[in-house]
Structures are given as structure tokens and as C-alpha cells.
Amino acid sequence: xxxSDKCHGTGSADSVGWVKPDNVRLATxxxxxxxxxxxELYPVDVEYECYGELNEDKDNAILICHALTGDAHAAGxxxxxxxxxxxxxxxxxxxxxIGPGKPYDTDKYFVICSNVLGSCYGTTGPxxxxxxxxxxYGMDFPVVTVGDWVKxxxxxxxxxxxxxxxxxxGGSVGGAxxxxxALEYPDAVSNVHIIGASDKLSxxxxxxxxxxxxxxxxxxxxxxxxxxxxxxxLDGLSVARRLAHITxxxxxxxxxxxxxxxxxxxxxxxxxxxxxEVESYLDHQGEKxxxxxxxxxxxxxxxxxDYYDASARGNGNIQKAFANCKCRxxxxxxxxxxxxxxxxxxxxxxxxxxxxxxxxxxxxxxxAGHDSFxxxxxxMGAVVDAHMHTDGGTRD
Amino acid sequence: xxxSDKCHGTGSADSVGWVKPDNVRLATxxxxxxxxxxxELYPVDVEYECYGELNEDKDNAILICHALTGDAHAAGxxxxxxxxxxxxxxxxxxxxxIGPGKPYDTDKYFVICSNVLGSCYGTTGPxxxxxxxxxxYGMDFPVVTVGDWVKxxxxxxxxxxxxxxxxxxGGSVGGAxxxxxALEYPDAVSNVHIIGASDKLSxxxxxxxxxxxxxxxxxxxxxxxxxxxxxxxLDGLSVARRLAHITxxxxxxxxxxxxxxxxxxxxxxxxxxxxxEVESYLDHQGEKxxxxxxxxxxxxxxxxxDYYDASARGNGNIQKAFANCKCRxxxxxxxxxxxxxxxxxxxxxxxxxxxxxxxxxxxxxxxAGHDSFxxxxxxMGAVVDAHMHTDGGTRD
Numbered sequence: 048x049x050x051s052d053k054c055h056g057t058g059s060a061d062s063v064g065w066v067k068p069d070n071v072r073l074a075t076x077x078x079x080x081x082x083x084x085x086x087e088l089y090p091v092d093v094e095y096e097c098y099g100e101l102n103e104d105k106d107n108a109i110l111i112c113h114a115l116t117g118d119a120h121a122a123g124x125x126x127x128x129x130x131x132x133x134x135x136x137x138x139x140x141x142x143x144x145i146g147p148g149k150p151y152d153t154d155k156y157f158v159i160c161s162n163v164l165g166s167c168y169g170t171t172g173p174x175x176x177x178x179x180x181x182x183x184y185g186m187d188f189p190v191v192t193v194g195d196w197v198k199x200x201x202x203x204x205x206x207x208x209x210x211x212x213x214x215x216x217g218g219s220v221g222g223a224x225x226x227x228x229a230l231e232y233p234d235a236v237s238n239v240h241i242i243g244a245s246d247k248l249s250x251x252x253x254x255x256x257x258x259x260x261x262x263x264x265x266x267x268x269x270x271x272x273x274x275x276x277x278x279x280x281l282d283g284l285s286v287a288r289r290l291a292h293i294t295x296x297x298x299x300x301x302x303x304x305x306x307x308x309x310x311x312x313x314x315x316x317x318x319x320x321x322x323x324e325v326e327s328y329l330d331h332q333g334e335k336x337x338x339x340x341x342x343x344x345x346x347x348x349x350x351x352x353d354y355y356d357a358s359a360r361g362n363g364n365i366q367k368a369f370a371n372c373k374c375r376x377x378x379x380x381x382x383x384x385x386x387x388x389x390x391x392x393x394x395x396x397x398x399x400x401x402x403x404x405x406x407x408x409x410x411x412x413x414x415a416g417h418d419s420f421x422x423x424x425x426x427m428g429a430v431v432d433a434h435m436h437t438d439g440g441t442r443d
Numbered sequence: 444x445x446x447s448d449k450c451h452g453t454g455s456a457d458s459v460g461w462v463k464p465d466n467v468r469l470a471t472x473x474x475x476x477x478x479x480x481x482x483e484l485y486p487v488d489v490e491y492e493c494y495g496e497l498n499e500d501k502d503n504a505i506l507i508c509h510a511l512t513g514d515a516h517a518a519g520x521x522x523x524x525x526x527x528x529x530x531x532x533x534x535x536x537x538x539x540x541i542g543p544g545k546p547y548d549t550d551k552y553f554v555i556c557s558n559v560l561g562s563c564y565g566t567t568g569p570x571x572x573x574x575x576x577x578x579x580y581g582m583d584f585p586v587v588t589v590g591d592w593v594k595x596x597x598x599x600x601x602x603x604x605x606x607x608x609x610x611x612x613g614g615s616v617g618g619a620x621x622x623x624x625a626l627e628y629p630d631a632v633s634n635v636h637i638i639g640a641s642d643k644l645s646x647x648x649x650x651x652x653x654x655x656x657x658x659x660x661x662x663x664x665x666x667x668x669x670x671x672x673x674x675x676x677l678d679g680l681s682v683a684r685r686l687a688h689i690t691x692x693x694x695x696x697x698x699x700x701x702x703x704x705x706x707x708x709x710x711x712x713x714x715x716x717x718x719x720e721v722e723s724y725l726d727h728q729g730e731k732x733x734x735x736x737x738x739x740x741x742x743x744x745x746x747x748x749d750y751y752d753a754s755a756r757g758n759g760n761i762q763k764a765f766a767n768c769k770c771r772x773x774x775x776x777x778x779x780x781x782x783x784x785x786x787x788x789x790x791x792x793x794x795x796x797x798x799x800x801x802x803x804x805x806x807x808x809x810x811a812g813h814d815s816f817x818x819x820x821x822x823m824g825a826v827v828d829a830h831m832h833t834d835g836g837t838r839d
Contacts, residue, residue, distance in 0.1 A: 083713065084713035085713070186715060189713075190713040190714060190715065192713075247703060248703075249694055249697070249698060250694075250697035250698050250700070250701045250702055250703065250719075250721045251689060251692075251693075251694045251697045251698075253701075253703065253719050253721050253722065254685075254689045254697060254721050254722075254725060255689060257685075257717060257719075257721070257722045257725055258682060258685045258686050258689070258725065260715075261681070261682060261685065261725075261729075262658055262682045265678035265681075265682070266678075267663055282661035282662075285657070285661070286654060286657060286658045286661070286682060289650075289653075289654045289657060290654050290686060293647060293650045293651060293654070296647075297647075298645055298646075298647045298781070298784070301645070301646035301647045301650060302645060302646050302647075304646070305646045305649075306646055307643060307644075307646065307649065307752065315750055317479065317480030317481070317585075317586040317588075317750075318586060319582060319586065319656075319742060319743070319746060321653060322749070322750075323646075323649050323653075323749070325646045325649050325650050325653070326649065326650075326653045329650060329653055329654065329657075333657075346715060347715070350715060353718070353719070354711055354713075354718075356703065385694070388694070
């Protein structure tokens with residue numbers, strides 16, 4: 048798609064239009080980032096985007112947290128998408144949610160989205176240069192957690208002069224970040240939107256991540272993470288992505304999208320080749336992904352997803368963990384999401400309600416599975432919109 | 444476990460005791476096996492086991508069909524397990540169902556189980572010698588189907604002098620074989636037990652199989668299937684097995700068995716290593732499996748699983764497909780099975796009932812997932828037992 052083709056999108060009344068990321072150094076040797084694992088990390092650069100205007104009181108800021116393999120480009124169009132090919136000539140990943148008049152209304156709010164620590168989209172990660180060696184970190188990069196991500200996000204909002212956020216919102220492991228904001232900085236956030244997420248990943252979710260990492264790490268080209276400038280472990284990464292994609296959809300969605308339709312006509316070929324449409328879909332997803340993502344980052348970010356457990360602060364008791372939180376909570380799950388399931392969200396909602404928090408919980412009917420947080424814009428948007436239009440203050 | 448340790452098991456009143464497999468050549472150049480893909484295959488050897496005695500009328504035979512990676516050793520103890528290490532010093536895989544006084548009662552019935560075509564446990568498969576080259580077939584082995592498996596099973600029952608089977612029973616893709624018997628040989632089977640199976644695999648099931656095969660075939664040691672006598676594609680096969688194991692359990696079973704328990708104490712190590720118990724479980728399953736199974740066989744057998752569609756004979760209409768079937772049907776699903784789901788089994792039951800067939804259908808409550816057909820012996824056994832003790836004749 049050429050730039051001119053995109054003008055319609057950028058020029059439409061509800062688009063934030065052309066956007067470009069900023070990049071800022073938020074940790075140096077003077078002020079390293081102390082990680083949950085005990086390591087001190089510097090330098091740390093953060094890539095982020097902003098939409099709308101920060102008001103004088105600096106109290107209209109919304110932080111949007113991206114999911115596993117997302118990036119800072121949450122809304123609008125990037126005129127330099129060629130330089131950042133993962134942006135795939137599409138608007139930002141939550142463009143339906145963010146813009147003038149949209150649920151996260153850039154006419155009223157200043158919206159920020161930053162790339163997480165350990166990723167490969169501008170924020171420091173395993174592909175960044177280790178100052179000690181002058182080489183990419185690879186597996187020498189320290190293990191990072193959702194807590195570390197949020198700590199760095201706090202440095203970013205400090206840098207932008209924002210003392211308190213109106214809202215933190217995110218889907219999937221972005222929802223984990225939103226939760227962590229409520230827990231770690233209870234005085235610095237008024238509203239938390241947790242979408243298609245849970246206080247912790249299930250054993251089944253841990254298992255899927257583990258198989259993906261195993262596939263990457265046993266790819267001979269992985270070479271213990273030292274593959275930069277050499278052949279990449281694309282086959283392992285592709286396996287991980289194919290597998291993950293199954294967990295992002297649902298049995299029903301796959302049945303509806305692909306069923307058992309054959310790629311080539313009505314008769315099977317009876318050869319050891321991909322025969323079914325669903326296999327072509329996975330091939331396509333795998334191929335697309337390995338062109339845009341770094342295998343080491345995939346390992347680190349899935350580890351962060353694994354480790355996250357919001358209930359840990361309450362020794363496993365969610366209600367206790369959230370005892371000091373003051374924000375309003377909006378929780379959204381999707382009926383067919385089997386990665387971060389409605390039953391987990393209900394458990395969280397119940398604990399928060401029992402703990403006397405201000406909680407709205409909606410379980411949106413959808414057969415799109417976990418991907419619903421990216422695709423069910425109409426229903427999810429209406430719920431968010433309603434929440435944004437009611438009292439947004441903190442509890443007294 | 445030594446042979447003496449096992450004497451208790453073999454000597455107990457409800458065990459078939461010591462057993463050994465037989466092997467018979469059932470296709471030769473004079474009488475090749477014509478496969479669904481159009482190829483003619485010979486020689487074809489079949490490994491099988493029998494328990495109990497065939498009566499004079501030869502009308503008390505039960506054929507048991509194994510699942511994906513199973514073998515002919517369905518009951519009793521193998522004194523030569525050292526020679527067939529996949530038998531793992533355990534009784535046969537359905538020992539709880541087969542034996543004196545057990546649901547498939549060897550005091551009354553003659554029970555047969557054979558290894559499927561394309562497997563690696565004694566029946567001809569990709570690891571067998573291609574007579575044209577004198578080398579293992581590898582990927583030159585023709586694609587085989589559930590229909591081909593059943594055709595070969597029919598040759599085996601012919602060889603044993605059995606014109607009609609009292610019952611064909613199987614779990615998982617063994618259930619597909621039982622279905623296929625009803626469809627292909629309606630006059631040669633009186634009872635069909637379809638357990639934890641469906642008329643066809645879902646798109647999600649196809650997707651999981653495809654990822655497993657992709658992992659094997661991109662392992663550099665796979666070498667287009669020519670790895671015999673060389674290094675094996677163990678990493679790819681291990682990925683496939685780990686992944687498959689997740690689909691054999693259930694979210695609930697994994698939560699109950701492993702939850703988020705850490706391998707080493709209470710605190711995470713924050714290292715890029717397997718941290719959770721569930722990861723050790725998958726490691727163990729992967730390692731155990733690659734010692735016992737052949738990667739090419741895994742590819743061929745999952746393809747057979749993919750291709751199977753009992754409704755194809757009715758152009759997608761199940762009721763039409765089964766119109767000529769005369770047997771009694773016993774259908775069993777398990778509530779938490781998400782690989783071959785209860786909703787699929789209900790669809791099948793409904794179609795058969797609407798078509799005027801004699802059908803018993805039970806959806807057994809279990810949180811063990813697809814593995815229930817191997818583990819829920821008490822409940823499943825009681826249902827099978829009841830069915831076996833009612834009129835076992837064909838419909839008039």
C-alpha cells in the first residue's frame with residue numbers, strides 16, 4: 048500500500064492520522080533499572096507513541112499496554128512503515144479503540160503506548176547491544192517481568208511529567224500490566240481496564256509457552272541465542288507462532304473460518320504435504336511472524352507472561368493482593384477465550400468485588416477466542432466507552 | 444521391574460497373563476494391499492496379539508483398535524518387553540478393559556489387537572524395508588488412511604478364520620477404525636464401540652497435527668525422512684509430542700496436576716530454564732516418547748487421523764453415510780475431552796438415532812480430557828460391560 052492509498056485512513060475524522068514513534072533513554076549507569084531478578088540494567092531505551100494532547104493539569108493521560116508481540120504503534124498510520132516493516136502497512140493494533148470520538152478519545156485524552164522491555168520494536172531487548180561486550184545481549188539479557196515492564200512505564204510517564212494516569216488499559220499480557228499498575232502504583236492510576244487477561248496464566252497456558260520456547264531453543268540455528276548477523280532460528284520461531292495462533296483462536300472460530308476445506312479442490316492428494324486450508328493459514332502466520340519478530344525476544348516475553356501472578360502479593364489470595372488498590376476496575380473477558388478464560392476473570396471480579404472495590408465486569412459473547420481483544424472492537428468499545436463516560440475519579 | 448516383580452500382575456485372576464505378539468504377512472506381490480491413495484503395497488506384515496479362545500463357531504471375536512501411538516499389546520504382560528522397550532514394563536494399554544471377568548471378557552470372548560499400517564511396532568511402516576531399494580521407505584512410504592488400516596484388519600480376521608466380529612472397539616483414532624468397520628463391512632460386525640472419537644477431526648485438531656508435523660519436518664536431522672541409521676529428528680518429534688500431550692489432558696487436569704508449582708522451591712529463579720512442574724512433565728513426556736516412536740510413523744499416522752471423515756460416504760451427511768450399517772452402536776465421550784469433543788459425539792449419536800440405528804450414548808463426566816479413554820476404566824468399563832451383557836445380535 049502506498050502512502051497515498053493510506054490517506055483516506057489518516058484523513059478520516061476518527062483517525063489520529065500520521066504518527067511517529069519517539070525513543071527516549073530512561074536508564075543509564077547513573078540510574079540503572081533494578082529488575083525483579085536482581086540485575087541492574089542500563090542503558091534502557093524506550094520506544095513510545097502519543098496521541099492527543101496532554102492538558103495543563105496533566106491529568107488526562109491514558110496508558111495503553113500492548114500484548115506479547117505488539118508494539119508502541121497502537122493507533123494511526125506510520126509514514127515510515129517501510130523502516131518498521133512489522134507495522135505491515137496497517138493502522139496501529141488498537142486503532143479501532145483509540146482516536147477522535149473513539150472509546151479512548153484523543154479529543155479528550157492524551158494516549159501513550161510504549162514497547163515493553165525485552166521486545167524488539169525499539170525498546171531495549173536481547174537484540175540490543177550489551178555495553179559490556181559491544182555485541183547483542185542474546186541470552187545474556189536478564190530475565191524481565193511484567194513488574195519490570197511497569198516500572199519502566201512509570202519512568203516514561205515521569206519523563207512526560209505525568210504524576211497520575213487517568214487510565215491504564217491493556218489486553219492479554221497488556222491486561223497484566225494494567226493490573227500491575229493498580230498494585231504497584233495505587234496512587235498513580237484512577238482507572239484500570241483489564242481485558243482478556245487474568246491474574247495468572249493457567250498450567251495449560253504455561254505448557255503452550257514452554258513448547259514454543261522448546262521449539263525455538265532446539266532449532267540448531269538458535270545457537271544459545273547467538274544468531275544475530277547469522278542464520279536465524281526461523282523454523283523454531285515459526286513452530287512457536289503456529290502453535291500460539293491456535294490458542295489465540297477458538298475451536299468454533301477455526302471451524303467457521305476453515306472447517307476441513309481442502310486447499311486444492313475436493314479430493315485429497317494423499318501426499319505428505321499441507322492439504323487443508325487451516326494448514327495454509329498456519330503456514331502464512333508462521334512466515335509472516337518470523338519476518339517481524341526476534342526469537343530471543345519471544346523467549347523473554349513469554350517468560351514474563353509465565354511469571355506474572357498478581358495474587359502473589361497476597362500469598363495467593365487475590366482479594367488480599369488488591370487490598371490497597373484505589374482505582375475503578377473495568378474487567379472484560381470473552382466467552383470463547385480459552386487462553387485467558389472467563390472463569391479466571393470471574394474469579395478476579397469476584398475477589399475485587401468482595402474486597403469492596405469499584406468493579407464493572409462484562410463477559411462479551413464472541414467466538415473469536417483470545418483474539419477477541421483485538422477484533423471485537425464494537426462490543427468492547429461500547430463497554431469501554433460507557434465506563435469512560437461514568438465517574439472516572441478514584442474512590443474516596 | 445524384573446520379570447519376577449511382574450508375577451503378581453500376570454498371576455492375578457483378572458489378567459490375561461503373559462502374552463506375546465504374533466506377526467503375519469498379509470500382503471505379497473501376488474496379493475498386494477490396494478491403498479486409498481491408489482498405491483499397491485507389499486509385502487505387508489502385521490503384528491497382533493490375541494487373548495482368550497476363539498470358539499468353534501468363530502463368532503466370539505472382538506477386535507480392539509489402538510490409538511495414534513499405541514500398539515498391538517492391549518492386555519497382559521510381555522515377557523520380552525526388553526526387546527520391545529516401548530512396552531515400558533507395564534501391562535497392555537487397555538489391560539483394565541480386557542481380561543477374565545473384565546468388560547471385554549476373555550473368559551467368553553477371543554480378543555484381537557493389531558498394530559496399524561504405517562506404525563513402527565511390528566506392522567509394516569516407513570521404517571520397513573522398501574523391496575525396490577532394499578532401504579527403509581522413509582517418505583517413499585505411501586500415504587495410508589484409516590480405511591487402509593481397516594482393510595488390513597479385515598485381512599487379519601480372514602487369516603484367523605473369522606467371518607464376522609462380535610464387536611469392534613477403539614478409543615480416539617481407534618474409534619475411527621471401529622466406525623470404518625461399521626461402514627465398510629456392515630455384514631461383518633455386530634457391535635461397534637466408538638470411544639473418545641468423532642466422525643472427523645475438527646479444524647483445531649487438524650491444526651495441532653499440522654504444527655507437530657511441521658516441527659518434525661523442519662528438524663534438520665529429519666532429512667526428508669532419510670534418517671534411519673543416522674541421527675534422528677528427536678527435537679522435532681519431541682516438540683510434536685509435548686504439544687500433543689497438552690491436547691490429551693484438559694485445562695482442569697493440568698491445573699489439578701501441576702497448577703503453577705515451581706520445580707525448585709518457592710521462589711522463581713528468573714532464568715531462561717524450565718521453572719514450572721508442568722514444564723518438567725512435558726520434558727519427561729517428550730524424552731520418553733522419542734525413545735519409543737519413529738518420526739516418520741508419527742507423520743503418517745497423524746495424516747491418517749486428519750484424512751478420516753466418516754461422513755464422506757454421505758457427502759457430508761452422517762446419517763446417510765451410516766444408512767447401510769446394521770450393528771449396534773455404543774458411543775462414549777468424556778466431558779472434558781477437547782480433542783474429540785462431546786459435541787461431535789452427540790452429533791454422531793443424533794444422526795445415528797435419527798437414522799433408526801440401535802445406539803447407546805454416554806457422556807462420561809471426567810476432567811482427564813482426551814486421555815480419559817485410557818484412564819477412566821471404572822466408568823467406561825461399567826458402560827461397556829452393560830452393553831456387552833445386553834443383546835449383542837445384529838438388527839433384523
